[in-house]
Amino acid sequence: MKKFSFDAGILSIFGQLNSNFRQMLSDSYRVVDKGYNSFPTKIPGTAYHKALLARKRLNQILSEIICEKKESKLPEKDFLANLLSFKNEKGEILTEDQITDNIIGVLFAAQDTTASVLTWILKYLHDDQKLLEAVKAEQMAIYEANGRGEKPLTWAQTRNMPLTYRVILESLRMASIISFTFREAIVDVEYQGCLIPKGWKVLPLFRNIHHNPEFFPDPHIFDPSRFETAPKPNTFMPFGNGVHACAGNEIAKLEMLILIHHLVTKFRWEVVGSQNGIQYGPFPVPHQGLPARFWKESINLA
Numbered sequence: 001m002k003k004f005s006f007d008a009g010i011l012s013i014f015g016q017l018n019s020n021f022r023q024m025l026s027d028s029y030r031v032v033d034k035g036y037n038s039f040p041t042k043i044p045g046t047a048y049h050k051a052l053l054a055r056k057r058l059n060q061i062l063s064e065i066i067c068e069k070k071e072s073k074l075p076e077k078d079f080l081a082n083l084l085s086f087k088n089e090k091g092e093i094l095t096e097d098q099i100t101d102n103i104i105g106v107l108f109a110a111q112d113t114t115a116s117v118l119t120w121i122l123k124y125l126h127d128d129q130k131l132l133e134a135v136k137a138e139q140m141a142i143y144e145a146n147g148r149g150e151k152p153l154t155w156a157q158t159r160n161m162p163l164t165y166r167v168i169l170e171s172l173r174m175a176s177i178i179s180f181t182f183r184e185a186i187v188d189v190e191y192q193g194c195l196i197p198k199g200w201k202v203l204p205l206f207r208n209i210h211h212n213p214e215f216f217p218d219p220h221i222f223d224p225s226r227f228e229t230a231p232k233p234n235t236f237m238p239f240g241n242g243v244h245a246c247a248g249n250e251i252a253k254l255e256m257l258i259l260i261h262h263l264v265t266k267f268r269w270e271v272v273g274s275q276n277g278i279q280y281g282p283f284p285v286p287h288q289g290l291p292a293r294f295w296k297e298s299i300n301l302a
């Protein structure tokens with residue numbers, strides 16, 4: 001799942017990127033990913049120190065990519081092209097450091113989040129075979145309409161997967177992989193009789209809101225049908241809210257729809273070993289990242 005969401009992130013940031021660069025980015029990013037959340041010491045050999053070095057390598061690789069992109073002068077619509085052409089109201093452009101920081105920030109925001117939710121989706125579907133069959137029926141109808149995968153999925157088809165979409169929403173609610181965000185009061189704020197002094201941070205706890213029985217009855221039961229009616233405003237915020245709400249909300253959901261389509265129409269899977277427990281790395285995933293065995297479904301062509 002991490003590889004899938006990393007590749008999707010690379011595609012949205014760079015468009016088509018040559019495989020050498022992609023491999024170099026992937027190698028260095030993996031080291032950053034392993035070390036950024038570890039004990040912060042600069043002792044050589046530690047995960048943190050390796051991550052610091054890998055972060056520097058990422059800067060160098062991105063600098064080369066930016067240089068090539070500038071030289072190619074092709075009209076492109078990817079994220080990097082937008083950063084390169086960005087000008088603020090004073091007509092100032094972004095520095096190379098700002099561009100690389102933005103790219104690494106977006107890669108980070110895009111990868112583990114989407115991969116964690118996808119892992120939960122696999123578990124929830126695995127644990128409810130009846131639901132899995134219903135999702136499969138929805139996706140098989142599309143697969144058949146596309147000549148058993150001869151034609152690619154269309155945008156319109158991804159907009160018409162109601163059950164699969166509800167499974168995604170319910171997984172986002174159940175797993176609440178980003179359990180909270182925070183905002184800082186930049187002036188004194190009075191809210192419902194309480195003073196929030198300037199400089200204080202406010203943490204909306206999405207997980208608590210998503211598991212509040214007042215908004216979601218039987219919150220610990222995985223039930224996609226609860227999304228047949230829209231949740232009350234501000235009770236469902238897996239992508240946050242306001243000006244800093246997730247910029248990748250729609251692309252994340254699209255990635256999940258596409259992956260589920262290919263997975264349920266072509267594969268079966270079985271969770272191996274312990275099926276309970278949660279691990280935080282820092283995003284919550286099922287125990288040990290949900291080891292599973294996959295096999296290709298033999299398609300009956302009769």
Ligand code: HEM
Binds near residue numbers: 009111251
């Ligand atoms: C299921 C997957 C994802 C989840 C659950 C998720 C969730 C979130 C949340 C909760 C925030 C913070 C919002 C806030 O503070 O109000 C956020 C921010 C952000 N996300 Fe995502 N995200 C996901 C995937 C992605 C993807 C695929 C991308 C990019 C392609 C992305 C890019 C961003 C960016 C750039 C921000 C910062 C926005 C800002 O500060 O203005 N996210 N995301």
